[in-house]
Amino acid sequence: MTKYREILRLTALGLSLRNIEKSLHVSQHTIIKVQRRAKELSLFWPLDEKLTEAELCKLMFPKEATRQKTKKMPDFSYIRSELMRNGVNRKLLWTEYLEECRRSGDEPLMYSQFCYHIQQDEQKRRATMHIPRKPGEQIEVDWTGDPAHLTDPYTGEIIDAYIFIGVMTYSQYTYAEAFIDEKQRSWITAHIHMYEFFGGVTPILVPDNAPTATNRKQSDRYEPVLIRSHEELAQHYNTAIIPARVRTPKDKPNAEGNVGHIYTWITAALRDEQFFSISELNEAIRTKLKSYNAARFEKKEGSRQSLFLEEEKPLLMPLPATRYELAEHRTATVHFNYHIAVDRMYYSVPYQYIRDKVDVRITDTVIEIFKDHQRIASHKRLYGRPGQYSTVLSHMPPDHQKYLEWNGDRFRKWAETVGINTYKVVDGILASGQVEQQTYRSCMGLLKLSERKSPAILEAACGKALRYSNKPSYKSIKSIIAYG
Numbered sequence: 001m002t003k004y005r006e007i008l009r010l011t012a013l014g015l016s017l018r019n020i021e022k023s024l025h026v027s028q029h030t031i032i033k034v035q036r037r038a039k040e041l042s043l044f045w046p047l048d049e050k051l052t053e054a055e056l057c058k059l060m061f062p063k064e065a066t067r068q069k070t071k072k073m074p075d076f077s078y079i080r081s082e083l084m085r086n087g088v089n090r091k092l093l094w095t096e097y098l099e100e101c102r103r104s105g106d107e108p109l110m111y112s113q114f115c116y117h118i119q120q121d122e123q124k125r126r127a128t129m130h131i132p133r134k135p136g137e138q139i140e141v142d143w144t145g146d147p148a149h150l151t152d153p154y155t156g157e158i159i160d161a162y163i164f165i166g167v168m169t170y171s172q173y174t175y176a177e178a179f180i181d182e183k184q185r186s187w188i189t190a191h192i193h194m195y196e197f198f199g200g201v202t203p204i205l206v207p208d209n210a211p212t213a214t215n216r217k218q219s220d221r222y223e224p225v226l227i228r229s230h231e232e233l234a235q236h237y238n239t240a241i242i243p244a245r246v247r248t249p250k251d252k253p254n255a256e257g258n259v260g261h262i263y264t265w266i267t268a269a270l271r272d273e274q275f276f277s278i279s280e281l282n283e284a285i286r287t288k289l290k291s292y293n294a295a296r297f298e299k300k301e302g303s304r305q306s307l308f309l310e311e312e313k314p315l316l317m318p319l320p321a322t323r324y325e326l327a328e329h330r331t332a333t334v335h336f337n338y339h340i341a342v343d344r345m346y347y348s349v350p351y352q353y354i355r356d357k358v359d360v361r362i363t364d365t366v367i368e369i370f371k372d373h374q375r376i377a378s379h380k381r382l383y384g385r386p387g388q389y390s391t392v393l394s395h396m397p398p399d400h401q402k403y404l405e406w407n408g409d410r411f412r413k414w415a416e417t418v419g420i421n422t423y424k425v426v427d428g429i430l431a432s433g434q435v436e437q438q439t440y441r442s443c444m445g446l447l448k449l450s451e452r453k454s455p456a457i458l459e460a461a462c463g464k465a466l467r468y469s470n471k472p473s474y475k476s477i478k479s480i481i482a483y484g
Helices: 004-012 017-024 028-040 053-060 076-083 090-104 111-126 184-198 228-237 253-267 278-294 304-315 398-404 408-418 420-432 436-452 455-468 474-482
Strands: 138-143 148-151 158-168 174-179 204-206 328-333 339-342 345-348 357-362 366-371 374-380
Touching: 004 017, 004 028, 004 053, 017 028, 028 053, 076 090, 076 111, 090 111, 138 184, 148 278, 158 184, 158 278, 158 304, 174 184, 174 278, 184 228, 228 328, 253 278, 278 304, 328 339, 339 357, 345 374, 408 420, 408 436, 408 455, 420 436, 420 455, 436 455, 436 474, 455 474
Parallel strands: 138 204
Antiparallel strands: 138 158, 148 158, 158 174, 328 357, 339 345, 357 366, 366 374
16 A cells, blocks of 8 residues: 555655655655645644555545555566576566466566566666765664674673764864674664754654564665654654665765764774773773764865754754654464454453454553554553453453452342342451452342342342351352252
């Protein structure tokens, strides 16, 4: 489905058609059509959060709201390698491509379209050009290839530390920070700290095609698919992410070039110093980074810092009011008790979703549960003793809700309306448990017997049971009624 919300969001940011196309991988024709239709309907960003993508599609293009099959694109890398073999031509490869589409049930391209896309792929691979950047337009981010080193203060073991860098494309003003790993939490945290260091946000962010940024299984060379948390980060900071292509350093030349500079100015300069913690290393990095940004250019006036402060920082978009909170995404199955398990804690979901698979968004404070991209439940995250439950009353089936509405006083009042014998039995049952709530099920059972038979029959059965015991059980009452 076309990302209508994202097209409108990036349009509101003032991005060009080309940059929106590169970020969302939709044609300029589609972008123009969405922009024109939104203007006709007076739809402007920000949109109502309750307006889903499907509803927006139906509102803007009713005829296209039904799901359309997308045509399968050929594997360009395979085609390039096959065309180099003797006797292999485009017609043969197209015939094989048609057969592959037939087996997979995908809609194929016509031969003219097939050839056109191959030609476009070849042109993209050959073409290189210098693209001048505007001040405050873009940040490039990457991990440096060579790690710094920490020393374990107890064992003396040498531990690698990985350095993240973010570069303002226009001024080359740079941010750097070391992390103990290159995992997703470190990657997202680095972006948060970087934006705070720059004091603002650019409309475009160009990351490396790393597994912490893009989903390698779903991406290809020209259509990278972002990791969910990275996409959420972009939405929180209202920026567009345009990942560099795999093994294409020219897509982010400033970050690639500054990797070597950072290695010389920081990693190599600190090679003879010993650090026992990541905080010690980052303190030394900040000192070196300050000198690096303040160093004067060799072939032009000023420094990275002066160029950034004078020409770029005034053009940055402001930081959001709150920091982005890193979220983990999982899938879960709703149990028969209409709860899902997250780290040995249990959170309720509307009972209609029992046995369904749902998406779970987990932060340090909140658990959010989604079905088909719609949020169906939200809970404060539980900590402490495993096995705790967070249950919302409206998520329960009606009969379960009714059960929860009862308590000891209400059971006693109901028993009084039936008769003195029933009251004595209910009062005895409620007093028999260590915790009163343990006896509610038995009292509810007596209430159900009253509904299925009659209050008079229940009262008579309770009177008979009291002749044999001062505290008869629910089972004994049930047996007396069953045997008449």
